[in-house]
Amino acid sequence: MTPDQLDPNIDVIVVGCGNAAMNAALAARESGATVAILEAAPETARSGNSAFTGGAFRFIFENVDDLLRLAPDIADLDLKNIDFGTYTKEQYYDDIGRLTEYRSDPDLTEVLISNSYEAALWVAKHGVRFQPALGRQAFNMDGKFKFWGGLACHLLGGGAQLTKTLHEAVAAAGIPVLYETQARSLLQGDDRITGIRVSHKGRMHDLRSKALVLACGGFESNPEMRARYLGPNWDLAKVRGTRYNTGFGHKMAMDVGAAMTGHWSGCHAVQWDMNAPEFGDISIGDKFQKHNYPFGIIVNANGERFVNEGEDFHSYTYAKCGAAVLKQPGLFAWQVFDQKATRLLRDEYRIPRITKEVANTFEELSVKLTGVDPQGFLRTVEEFNNAPRPDIEFNPNIRDGLCTSGLKINKTNWANKLDQPPYHAYGVTAGVTFTFGGLKISTEAQVLDSAGSGLRGLYAAGEIVGGLYYHNYGSGTGLVAGVVFGRLAGEGAAREAMRNH
Numbered sequence: 001m002t003p004d005q006l007d008p009n010i011d012v013i014v015v016g017c018g019n020a021a022m023n024a025a026l027a028a029r030e031s032g033a034t035v036a037i038l039e040a041a042p043e044t045a046r047s048g049n050s051a052f053t054g055g056a057f058r059f060i061f062e063n064v065d066d067l068l069r070l071a072p073d074i075a076d077l078d079l080k081n082i083d084f085g086t087y088t089k090e091q092y093y094d095d096i097g098r099l100t101e102y103r104s105d106p107d108l109t110e111v112l113i114s115n116s117y118e119a120a121l122w123v124a125k126h127g128v129r130f131q132p133a134l135g136r137q138a139f140n141m142d143g144k145f146k147f148w149g150g151l152a153c154h155l156l157g158g159g160a161q162l163t164k165t166l167h168e169a170v171a172a173a174g175i176p177v178l179y180e181t182q183a184r185s186l187l188q189g190d191d192r193i194t195g196i197r198v199s200h201k202g203r204m205h206d207l208r209s210k211a212l213v214l215a216c217g218g219f220e221s222n223p224e225m226r227a228r229y230l231g232p233n234w235d236l237a238k239v240r241g242t243r244y245n246t247g248f249g250h251k252m253a254m255d256v257g258a259a260m261t262g263h264w265s266g267c268h269a270v271q272w273d274m275n276a277p278e279f280g281d282i283s284i285g286d287k288f289q290k291h292n293y294p295f296g297i298i299v300n301a302n303g304e305r306f307v308n309e310g311e312d313f314h315s316y317t318y319a320k321c322g323a324a325v326l327k328q329p330g331l332f333a334w335q336v337f338d339q340k341a342t343r344l345l346r347d348e349y350r351i352p353r354i355t356k357e358v359a360n361t362f363e364e365l366s367v368k369l370t371g372v373d374p375q376g377f378l379r380t381v382e383e384f385n386n387a388p389r390p391d392i393e394f395n396p397n398i399r400d401g402l403c404t405s406g407l408k409i410n411k412t413n414w415a416n417k418l419d420q421p422p423y424h425a426y427g428v429t430a431g432v433t434f435t436f437g438g439l440k441i442s443t444e445a446q447v448l449d450s451a452g453s454g455l456r457g458l459y460a461a462g463e464i465v466g467g468l469y470y471h472n473y474g475s476g477t478g479l480v481a482g483v484v485f486g487r488l489a490g491e492g493a494a495r496e497a498m499r500n501h
C-alpha cells in the first residue's frame with residue numbers, strides 16, 4: 001500500500017515497524033481500532049534493530065514452571081542437571097538500579113518489571129517461541145548448568161524470527177505496512193495531534209489519523225546527532241543495526257512541544273569487530289559483537305589494559321564497553337584469550353568475517369596485533385600473569401572471586417593466567433546499539449509535554465522513549481520494554497481514537 005491509498009479515516013497510525021511498533025499495532029487492533037504502520041525502510045530492510053537482535057528477553061520468573069509455559073521443550077531436558085534459579089522482581093529492580101546508578105525512572109521501571117512476564121506470554125500468544133539460553137547464560141561445568149545474569153530464555157531464532165512472526169501476526173490482523181514511507185513531521189490541530197507528514201519516494205503526503213504511536217527507534221544511525229548529543233568521536237563509531245533510525249521521531253516530537261528525558265549523552269555500545277561495516281549487516285546479525293572478554297584481557301594501542309574485564313557477567317557490563325573502547329587511542333582494542341578460555345567463547349567468535357590473530361607465543365602475537373605497541377603488550381601480559389591471585393577455582397557460572405591484586409586495574413573475577421597457547425586475539429572497536437535519550441512518556445505510554453500533561457493523540461514506545469537507561473543496561477531489556485510499552489501505547493492510542501470517533 002502507498003500513502004495515497006491509505007484510508008483517511010484510519011484510527012491509529014504507528015510509525016516504525018520494529019518490535020515496539022508491531023506490538024503497539026497489534027494491541028491497538030485488538031482494542032478495536034483500525035491501524036496502519038509506516039516504515040521508512042524498504043520491505044527487504046524492514047523492522048529496524050529488532051531484526052538484528054540475538055533474542056535475549058529479560059523477564060521475571062519464579063520457577064521452571066513459569067519457563068515451561070513459554071518453552072514447553074524444556075520438559076525434555078535433563079532438568080536435574082540444570083539450575084535455572086529464579087529472577088524475581090527484587091532482583092530485576094536491583095539490576096536496573098545498580099546499572100543505571102539509580103537514575104532509571106521509578107514509575108516506568110515498575111511498569112516494565114511488573115509486566116515483563118506478561119510481555120513474554122503476549123508475544124508467545126502471537127506465535128513467538130522461546131528456548132532456554134544454555135551455553136550462553138549457563139556453562140556446562142562437570143555436566144551441570146547453572147544460569148546467571150537474569151536471562152533464562154531467549155527468543156527462538158532471535159530477532160529475525162521474532163520480526164517474521166510479528167509481521168505474520170500483523171498481516172493476519174489486516175494491518176497494512178507502508179514501506180519506504182519516512183515520517184517527517186507531526187500535524188498538530190488546536191487540541192491534539194491529527195496526523196503525520198511523510199515522504200514516500202520523493203513526494204510528501206499528509207496522512208490523517210485519530211491517534212499516533214511513535215516507535216521509530218533512537219538516533220544512533222545519525223552521525224550528526226551522535227556527535228551533538230553523545231560527544232566527540234561518537235560520529236566515528238560503527239552502528240550495529242539499521243541505518244534508518246535517524247532521530248526523526250525525536251525531532252518531530254520536540255517540534256510539537258514534547259518533553260525530552262533520559263540520558264541524552266548516553267548510549268548502549270559494545271565491543272564490535274573493528275572491520276565491521278558502517279551499519280549492521282543482517283546476514284551477520286549481532287555476530288560482530290565480542291562479549292566473552294570476562295575470560296581474557298583487553299588491551300589498547302599502548303598494549304595496556306583499561307577496564308576490569310571481570311567486573312561482572314558480560315550481561316551487566318557489555319553495554320558500557322563500547323564507550324570504554326571509544327576513549328582509547330585510535331578507538332580500537334584487542335581481546336586476548338588462551339586455550340582455557342577458547343572453549344567458552346560463543347559462536348560470534350567463530351564467524352568467517354572476523355578480525356582475529358593466533359600465535360603460539362606472546363612475542364609472536366605482539367607483532368600481529370595491528371596498531372598495538374608490542375613492548376607495552378608484552379609488559380602487560382607479564383604483569384597480569386604475575387599478579388597475585390587467591391587459591392580458588394575458576395568458575396564461569398558464578399562471580400568466582402578469582403582476582404588479581406597489585407595491578408593498576410585489577411581483574412576481580414575469572415582472572416585465570418594466560419598461559420596455554422595458542423593464544424587468540426580479536427580486534428574490536430565501538431559499535432553503537434541504540435541511544436538512551438528520548439521522549440518523556442506517562443505510565444500509559446502517552447507522550448508528555450514539559451508541563452507534564454499528556455499530548456492528546458500522541459503515544460510512544462521502544463528506544464524512542466527516554467528515562468529507562470542511564471550509563472549502562474542489562475542485556476535483554478530492550479525487547480521486553482518494547483513489548484510492555486508498545487502494548488500500552490497501542491491500547492492508549494486505540495482508546496483515544498475511539499473517543500474521537
Ligand SMILES: Cc1cc2nc3c(=O)[nH]c(=O)nc-3n(C[C@H](O)[C@H](O)[C@H](O)COP(=O)(O)OP(=O)(O)OC[C@H]3O[C@@H](n4cnc5c(N)ncnc54)[C@H](O)[C@@H]3O)c2cc1C
Binds near residue numbers: 285
Ligand atoms: C545487533 C543488536 C543486537 C541486539 N540484541 C538484543 C537482544 O538480544 N535483546 C534485546 O532486548 N535487545 C537487543 N538489542 C536492542 C533491541 O534491538 C532494541 O531494544 C529494540 O529492538 C528496539 O525496538 P524498537 O521497536 O524501539 O526499534 P527498532 O526495532 O529499531 O525499530 C524502529 C523502526 O522505525 C523505523 N523508522 C525509523 N525512523 C523512521 C521514520 N522517520 N519514519 C518511519 N519509520 C522509521 C525503522 O526503520 C525501524 O523499522 C539489540 C540491538 C542490536 C542492534
